Amino acid sequence: MPKKMGRPPSGDKPMKDRIFVLVDDDTKMKLEVCKKTLDTTTSDIVRKGIDQIYKELRGG
Known part of the structure; x- marks a missing residue:
């Protein structure tokens, strides 16, 4: 059976939830500058920002 076509996975965890802001x-x-400078996507920038704030809250 052929493999499903579509967007390739981003990382090792399936991305199934969406958020809108x-x-x-x-x-x-600022987001556009970050995306262009880091050559990445909006989703990656948001995930990195959440990870950074989470670490700060945990004392890391």
Whole structure:
């Protein structure tokens, strides 16, 4: 049976949940700069930001 076509997995965990956020123009511009500088996606930037804040909250 042929393998399913579609978006390739991002990492080792399946991505099944979505979140939606509203941002102002300044925040969107900052996101675009981050994406271009790091050559990555919006999703990756958001995940990295969440990981960073989580670590700070845990004292890491």
